[in-house]
Amino acid sequence: MTNKEIEKKLESKNVKPTAMRTLVYKTLVDSGKALSLADLEIQFEKVERSTIFRALKSFEDNFMVHPVDDGSGSVKYAVCDDDCTCNIHDLHVHFYCTRCGRTRCMKELPIPEMKLPAGYTYRKAQFIISGVCPRCD
Template identity: 55%
Template sequence: MNNEAEKILADKNIKPTAMRILVLKELLLQSDAVSLYDLEQKFDKVERTTLFRTLNTFVENSLIHKIDDGTGAVKYALCEKDCTCELKDLHLHFLCTKCGRTFCLKDIPIPSFQLPDNFVFETANFVIKGVCPHCHK
């Protein structure tokens, strides 16, 4: 598993430090997006600032992407292998109103659109709210 994490980091041109491998391994175990707070709970002795810096490095290198699901806490999820986090790579996200988990709907790209003149695109958050399969029983 260490090797897998190291390879993923190398693929994204990120230097594989012990800390980065540790954080990536944790992210690989997640099935939904995690907040900085969620991650902090998983490590005993890791400073929040260190964790935050590590996540930022991952974001800058398109290893993970940030999701603003409207809950106030930014969440993070792993990107696809060839993701460059451009408009073409963006997908829908799903926020479960029962359990509060946020999922990547990687197979559903955000709808294409044409902005009116003089509006410059920066980023988009497409968040669907509803009940996830775990809670819908």
């Protein structure tokens, strides 16, 4: 994605396309895997952690990224599909490779809807499969 395309995308999601947001989003798209705040900090050495965090939050609030807790100890952020509204039907399995530490969205594998006992409301679910990815096999 070019910077121009990213700016357009941010605007379409009602996120003001600052230079920093454009850069953070581009990094997430280009990496092709979920990244943690620490991963991003390494890429943007001179940028305050809080600035990166605020960029991620504004993406999350506007359905541009979704958080993934893959059990590695830090939450990672993955890019959402264009039409994602992060509702139950957009939830999918994430795969964590224990060799390379990459976490990927498996959008072709939706999380099955489970019937909860009466009185419980479904809000979020994490479905993590860990193992070895094709790159490491």
